[in-house]
Amino acid sequence: MIKRLKDYDYTLIITPILLSAFGLVMIYSASMVSAVVEGRESTHYLIRQGIWFAFGMIGFICTSIFPYKNYQKLMKVIIFAVIILLIGLFPFGNAVNNAKSWYALGPMSMQPAEFAKLALIMYLASVYSKKQAYINEFYRGVLPPLVMTGIILGLIVLQPDIGTAAIIFLIACSVIFSSGIKFKHLSILIATGVALILLAIPFMVTEERLSRFTGAYQPFETPDSDGYHLIQSYLAIGVGGLTGEGLGQSVQKLGYLMEAHTDFIMAIIAEELGLIGVIIVIGMLAIIVLRGIFIARKCEDSFGALLAIGISSMVGIQAFINLGAISGILPITGVPLPFVSYGGSSLLVLLISMGILNNIAMNVNRKENEPTN
Numbered sequence: 001m002i003k004r005l006k007d008y009d010y011t012l013i014i015t016p017i018l019l020s021a022f023g024l025v026m027i028y029s030a031s032m033v034s035a036v037v038e039g040r041e042s043t044h045y046l047i048r049q050g051i052w053f054a055f056g057m058i059g060f061i062c063t064s065i066f067p068y069k070n071y072q073k074l075m076k077v078i079i080f081a082v083i084i085l086l087i088g089l090f091p092f093g094n095a096v097n098n099a100k101s102w103y104a105l106g107p108m109s110m111q112p113a114e115f116a117k118l119a120l121i122m123y124l125a126s127v128y129s130k131k132q133a134y135i136n137e138f139y140r141g142v143l144p145p146l147v148m149t150g151i152i153l154g155l156i157v158l159q160p161d162i163g164t165a166a167i168i169f170l171i172a173c174s175v176i177f178s179s180g181i182k183f184k185h186l187s188i189l190i191a192t193g194v195a196l197i198l199l200a201i202p203f204m205v206t207e208e209r210l211s212r213f214t215g216a217y218q219p220f221e222t223p224d225s226d227g228y229h230l231i232q233s234y235l236a237i238g239v240g241g242l243t244g245e246g247l248g249q250s251v252q253k254l255g256y257l258m259e260a261h262t263d264f265i266m267a268i269i270a271e272e273l274g275l276i277g278v279i280i281v282i283g284m285l286a287i288i289v290l291r292g293i294f295i296a297r298k299c300e301d302s303f304g305a306l307l308a309i310g311i312s313s314m315v316g317i318q319a320f321i322n323l324g325a326i327s328g329i330l331p332i333t334g335v336p337l338p339f340v341s342y343g344g345s346s347l348l349v350l351l352i353s354m355g356i357l358n359n360i361a362m363n364v365n366r367k368e369n370e371p372t373n
Contacts, residue, residue, distance in 0.1 A: 008064070009361035011291050015284050016060075016354040019339035020053055020347060022281070023265075027342045029248050030268045031261035045261055045342055048108065052344030056351030063355030068304060068363070071356075072126045079148065082119040085112035086155040099159045111345040113156050113164040118349050120152055120168060121175060121310030128179035129303035138185045142176070146189070163333030167317055169193070174313035175306055178296070216331040232257040233264055233326045236271040244274030261342040263334055267326050282323070285338060288354075289316040295361045298368075304360045311353045 027049050032042035041047075071078070085103075089112060093100035102109045127145040149172050156165045177186060219227025219234075236252040239245065250271045253260040260268050269277045292312030299305040315338050322337040324330030336343040338350055 007362040007365040009291070009295070009358055009365065011287065012354060012358045012361060013064075015287050015291075016339060016351060017057075019281070019284050019288075020056070020351065023340035023347075024049055024053060025247075026265055026269055026272075026340060027261045029250070029272065030253050030265055031342065033254055034260065037255065049342055049344060049347065051108070052347050053351075055344075056348045059348060059352040060355040060358075063352050064358045064362070066355075066359065068307060068356055068359045069301070071122050071307075072129075072303060075123060075126045078119050079123050082112065082116050083151065083155070086116060086152065088112075089159060093159075099161050101159050101161050101164075108344065111343075113159075113161055113168075114343075114345040114349045116152050116156065117164075117168055117171060117314055118311075118353055120149060120172060121307060121314065123148060124172060124175040124179075125303050125306035125310055128175065129301075129306055132180065132302055138182075138188070142181055142185050142189075163321070163335050166333070167314075167321065167335065170317045171310055171313050174317075175310045178306060178309045179302075216325070216328055219328065229258060229264070229332060230326075230328050233267040234328075236264075236267040237326075240270040240272065240274045240277075242274050243276055244270070244272045247272050259334075262336055263322070263332065263341070264326055265341045266323060266337055269340075281337075281340060282319075285315065285319045288312070289319075291361075292357055295357065295364055298364045299360060300367070301363075304363065308357055308360050311357050314353065315350070 024046060028043065028046040031045040035044040036042050038044075089100045089103070092103065094102045094104045094109065096102055101113060102111050124145055131140075131142075153165050153168060156168065173189075176189070215222065215226035215228075215230055219230040221227065223231055232252055236250065236257060239251070245251075250260075250268050252271055253268055257264050257267060266278065266281070269281060289312045292308050292315070296305045296308035296312065299308060318335055318338050321330060321333060321335045322341070325332045325335065336346050339347065
């Protein structure tokens with residue numbers, strides 16, 4: 001038992017837990033005023049996120065112990081369950097912000113698209129690891145898994161949830177690229193993807209979506225409408241300076257910056273804890289991503305390596321999109337900051353993913369620690 005404990009990657013245990021615990025503190029700080037204004041207890045969002053954190057820790061422990069190679073045997077069940085959940089949203093889902101993306105579970109809610117991220121990573125890692133012998137053959141080695149990818153993306157786009165679909169598309173690209181695909185085939189896939197996006201633009205573009213681009217790249221031309229949120233985010237970041245105004249001392253959360261505990265939580269961190277707090281959070285996220293890539297490089301099993309790449313990409317891509325939105329680099333898409341923002345389904349999936357990544361790391365460390373004859 002002691003030998004087995006030595007094999008765990010404690011960086012991947014401590015860092016996600018610390019980030020999640022810090023997220024609980026910041027969610028309470030950012031949401032307590034808005035919760036009271038909504039007629040709820042000040043701890044409303046804290047308690048909900050705390051419940052999801054508890055479930056996430058159970059998932060983290062279970063997936064840390066469960067051998068990751070067994071997911072290949074369960075792949076058909078996992079991918080089928082996710083597709084059923086996504087299809088079920090159309091008749092049974094709750095509409096939030098004009099998108100049917102959620103199931104109501106009593107006082108809680110669940111977003112299947114978050115689980116689709118991890119399921120697709122597992123699926124692509126499983127299929128491409130089995131096709132390594134002929135990965136250079138486009139129609140036999142590369143194309144078949146893309147059909148399932150397209151189905152999942154299509155179901156999410158139809159909700160519509162363009163932000164999550166974009167994340168899943170980028171995650172899929174990272175796994176496919178890491179599988180050893182030829183550059184020529186990768187170029188074909190990229191060109192096809194761009195062509196499909198261009199064809200879909202007339203059907204997907206709405207006045208609301210166009211306003212997000214206006215708000216991101218010309219915020220001061222519409223300070224009272226499209227650019228309002230980004231300007232308030234700038235104010236929060238600018239006021240914080242190096243050390244911040246102090247924990248709980250944000251002004252922007254007092255009704256000026258909407259969704260302060262979700263999409264814009266990093267702006268509140270910047271205002272209350274300053275540049276130092278921002279650097280610490282980004283640094284911890286970077287540690288998780290880089291550690292995952294390191295494990296992927298060390299893993300001799302192609303399934304484990306691709307799974308580690310996919311999980312690392314999920315954290316890195318989601319963090320980049322969230323930070324890009326609050327800084328005006330990207331349009332606001334409603335993507336939460338991993339581990340930190342309010343969002344139970346996201347936190348649960350991330351902690352489960354960290355458990356899987358830790359199990360891969362444990363197997364890598366065990367092989368490295370085995371005595372050589």
